[in-house]
Amino acid sequence: MIQGNYFQDNEDLLLHFDTLIEWEEIVRAYEGNFGDAAKYKETGNEKYAYAPSSVAEAKEYYRSILDSLGEIMGDFVAPRSKEMDQIGLKYENGKVTFPKAQEECYKTLKDSGLMPISISRKYGGLGLPATVQSMMCEIAARADAAFCLAYGNINIVEIMERYASEEMCQEWLPRISAGEFSAAMALTEPNYGSDLPNVQTRAVQGPDGTWKITGAKRFITHACGYVDSPSVILTLARTGSPESGARGLSFFLVQGKDVHIAGVEHKMGLHCSPTCEVVFENSPGELIGKTGYGLVKYSMGMMNAARLTIATQSLGIATAAYFEADKYATERIQFGRAIRQIPAVKRMLDRMEREILATRCLVSETGRAIELYHWRKERMLKEEGKSEKEVSQDESLRRWEKLADLFTPMSKYYASEGCVSIASDALQIHGGSGYTEDYDVARIYRDSRITTIYEGTTQLQIVAAIGGVVSGMAPSGHLRQYIESEFASFSASADLKKLWEDLEQTVQKFKAIGDGNTKDSLAFETVETATRLVCGILLEKSLSRLNGDARKEREAASKAYNVDSLAIAEANLFKLERASRQAVAV
CATH class of the missing domain: 1.20.140.10 (Butyryl-CoA Dehydrogenase, subunit A, domain 3)
Structure with missing residues (x-):
């Protein structure tokens, strides 16, 4: 692997950080009135020591974190990626062991304090907006995609901040932030992959109010814990009747010591990321939030x-x-x-x-x-x-x-x-x-x-997006308003305007198809055209922030991208026009 600081050596990533991202609105949305900085000034609590008190301070804080992570990932993790991949994991009698190089990477990152990126400062986390978290994930995945999952796994407990009681948050989140525990999310079951409303793992409440969970989960990343950090497993389980569907599911915290790891998958890739099968047998669980909200609000959230x-x-x-x-x-x-x-x-x-x-x-x-x-x-x-x-x-x-x-x-x-x-x-x-x-x-x-495939296949993403594209292109739709607003902010090229026309026609042709199966089969083409238009707008708009050779190079890339998009959009439109004509003929 190429070595170096994976933040500093990526010119486009730096361009986004330094020039393209509107930090004023991002920081104001996330930091609010800089309440964490005020708490530090008032109390001297070290949890808030690095909390920024201005937009400029926030940007420098975020940069220092990205710079530190870039160095660790590019100079320490990346050179060990081949060794971690080739040695892989070992599973025996319910226990998973990791390559020595991976243990070294995990300890280095844990000691750096850069792991709890989505947990708020109140609970010992770094308190970072999604924009910065995304950059950190990109940097980590460039070094090693499998280790990236280990790096980020504790941050799924961010959902607890939103929905768990304050007592539960105070009990668990500081310890998770400190690296005492790793974390896993247990949604999928052997017979129910993305079909979460039919999850069958059961949670039963005893007379003393405690919950016991029984069932099996599959494809659960890091359910086995990590080196010296045992897992806490956020688990979706049925508290309602077997026929209660999505409304009968609740969310629980289960400790890894109370489940059995029945095995790990032997995968094509991600060799040092444990994908576990987990068996629950009357495993104690702590309810997160309210019963019945596990899928419809918490997991979907x-x-x-x-x-x-x-x-x-x-x-x-x-x-x-x-x-x-x-x-x-x-x-x-x-x-x-x-x-x-x-x-x-x-x-x-x-x-x-x-x-x-x-x-x-x-x-x-x-x-x-x-x-x-x-x-x-x-x-x-x-x-x-x-x-x-x-x-x-x-x-x-x-x-x-x-x-x-x-x-x-x-x-x-x-x-x-x-x-x-x-x-x-x-x-x-x-x-x-x-x-x-x-x-x-x-x-x-x-x-x-x-x-x-994971976190929802491409096909499921198209299902999730198609409604937003079609309704969003209505006269007062959110997508139309967004595109029109973006076009008004810069002088768009002729190719980009043509792509906008193609999307207009594509959505109209898609809506005209009467047969549901035919319509579903062409949803991908409709979403693809819309996505490439949004990408084209953002890429071309970014030119206004540049000058000199940097602008010329990016402008050439933008023009070529729009040509690619037009060719794809015209082909998609041809398919939809043919389907539309056939629908009329029938």
Whole structure:
């Protein structure tokens, strides 16, 4: 793996941090009136020692964290990624052991204090907005996608801050932040993958009020704990009748010591990330929040964050693939020249690069939407003292909520599909050498393949996004308003305007299809055109912040991206027009 500081050596990531991200609105949404800094000044509590008291301080705080993580991931973790992958995990009698190199990486990161990124300062976390968390996840995934999961796993307990009692939060979150425990999320069951409303694991309350959980869960990342940090498992279980569906599910905290790890999956990739089968036998559980809200509110409430996490992981893997391919193509001499100079190879590298640029724009905008919805809502409720009803009537908040709910499945689908494609091209550029385990690209390719599957397959992301595209394109729809507002903020190219026209026609043709099955089969094409338009807008809009050679290079990438998008959109429109004509004929 290429070594170096994975924050400092990534020019586009730095460009986003330094120039493209609107830190004023992000920081105001997340930090509010800088209450944590005020608490430190008032109490001297070290939990709040690094809390910023201004936008400028916040930006420097975020930069210092990214810089520190970039150094650890690029100079310490990345050089050990091959060893971790090749040695892999060992499972015996319910216990999982990790490679020594992985234990060293985990201890280094744990000691650095950089793990609790989504836990608030109140409970010993770093207190970081989604925008910064995304950058950290990208940096970690570039170093090693499997270790990235270990790095981020404790942060799923952020859901407890929203819904668990204060007593429960005070009992568990500081200890989790300190690394005493790792964390896992147990939703999926052997017979119920994404079909969560039919989960069968049971939770029964005894006469003394305690809950006991019985059942089995599959594909549970890090349920076994990590080195010297035993797990706490946030578990979805049925408290209602077997026929109660989504409304009969509740959420529990179960300690890893009270379950049996029946095995770990032998996977194609992510060899040092344990994917466990977990058996619960009257395992004690602590109820999180209220019964009946486990899926409809709590688990679903995590979807945006989970999808954004995998989108950023995909972006990190794709970035690693591109940098490794570019290095190899620059050093590999064939026919008297570096293969990077061969037009067919250069064309592949150029496409990989512009797809990464566009994806980073989309991921960044998705983080912004979550920020301006979720954290702004939290501030309105907690700091401004507004009621739930008042908050629900705030038009700006509702707009960003709709956009967050659309952009997250868009990002997850687009980044993960792009990740697999870019990793495949990187392996191709390495030629026969890429098909061996001598080069890191083989591992990168294997690791990439899961991204379109877990946390909801691409197909499920399309289902989640299509409604937002179609309703969002109505005369007063949120997507239409967003696109029109963006177009008004810069001088769009003719190609981008044509792509906007193509989306208009695509949505109309899609709505005209009467047969439900045909309609469902063409949802991907409709979402794809919409996603590429949003990416194209964000990429082209970013040119206004640049000048000189940096602008020229990005402008060339933007133009080529729009040409790619137009070709795809025209093909999608052709398919929809044909389906529409057939529907009329029938």
